[in-house]
Amino acid sequence: MKVGELTYREFSRMLALSGVNIRTEPFTINVSSNLSLVSEGLYLLYADYPLYPEHSDFVDFYVDVAAPKSLRRWYRPKVFFSYDGTMPFKPLPQKQALPVFEWGLNWCVATSAHQYLMIHAAVIEKGGKALIMPAPPGSGKSTLCAALVSKGWRLLSDEMALIDRGTGLVAPAPRPISLKNESICVIKEYAPNFIFGPESDETHKGKVSHIKPPKNAVDEGVVPVEAAVVLFPKYNATSETVIQSRSRALTAIELAENAFNFNILGKEGFELLTKTVAGCDCYSLVYSDLDDVIDRLEQLMCTELDGKRASVNG
Numbered sequence: 001m002k003v004g005e006l007t008y009r010e011f012s013r014m015l016a017l018s019g020v021n022i023r024t025e026p027f028t029i030n031v032s033s034n035l036s037l038v039s040e041g042l043y044l045l046y047a048d049y050p051l052y053p054e055h056s057d058f059v060d061f062y063v064d065v066a067a068p069k070s071l072r073r074w075y076r077p078k079v080f081f082s083y084d085g086t087m088p089f090k091p092l093p094q095k096q097a098l099p100v101f102e103w104g105l106n107w108c109v110a111t112s113a114h115q116y117l118m119i120h121a122a123v124i125e126k127g128g129k130a131l132i133m134p135a136p137p138g139s140g141k142s143t144l145c146a147a148l149v150s151k152g153w154r155l156l157s158d159e160m161a162l163i164d165r166g167t168g169l170v171a172p173a174p175r176p177i178s179l180k181n182e183s184i185c186v187i188k189e190y191a192p193n194f195i196f197g198p199e200s201d202e203t204h205k206g207k208v209s210h211i212k213p214p215k216n217a218v219d220e221g222v223v224p225v226e227a228a229v230v231l232f233p234k235y236n237a238t239s240e241t242v243i244q245s246r247s248r249a250l251t252a253i254e255l256a257e258n259a260f261n262f263n264i265l266g267k268e269g270f271e272l273l274t275k276t277v278a279g280c281d282c283y284s285l286v287y288s289d290l291d292d293v294i295d296r297l298e299q300l301m302c303t304e305l306d307g308k309r310a311s312v313n314g
Contacts, residue, residue, distance in 0.1 A: 061109075122158050
């Protein structure tokens, strides 16, 4: 059964009582909440995700996003995020409840899922190959990720590249795409068929809204992908599209700086990172026009795929 196959009343009741087990590949989350902002947001954005039985054999993360039960809930209402019974963050304004869930779940993965080398990056797939886009906040990474997904690229993740320590492949972890401030209006105009969650104002990132992942991203969430390209994007409103090759050595250094658990994995993490980069072509990108940059990236990925086939075919 999937989330959207329940009625909203059934879903919100389960969420408020024992919680629901949602499978967001490659993890199972038990999430509970007594807030309508959370139940409405999850019911909308996670409609295509599988539900696991209440007493599932294994759950990766138990999280609760809730209002306090004291009288304080009526005075400057707050929202608390708890993970396995502990609260890693200070409470935030209750109107930010849905982003708090997404940020909190990102934190759970980043601090726990050490079966992967985890890199802060968006990852999308074209033709069976992954494009990894690491970038600092404000670079336009999520905007470009959303635009590519709107043109048929498969979403693996908007937040992190999970590189499997056993296979070296990128494990899909598709969840809602987070957009901020002006990017929300840009993508609403560029991709009017996208389903957006509610907007949350005055967060530490400004205005935030999330895009429901396409159904194919959820349905194909168990299919890992080989990394082919690492691309560092940067939005510049006055620039033409410029794609330049960059060294693998510099790329590896910057990926290590963007990795959540590079130090924890030690030598194995270094070897996995360098092996991944050695198998990729690496670029920097400056862009302003979404149509133009998408055309250029389509051509780039086609060239990559043709090049791989040519080398395989001798």
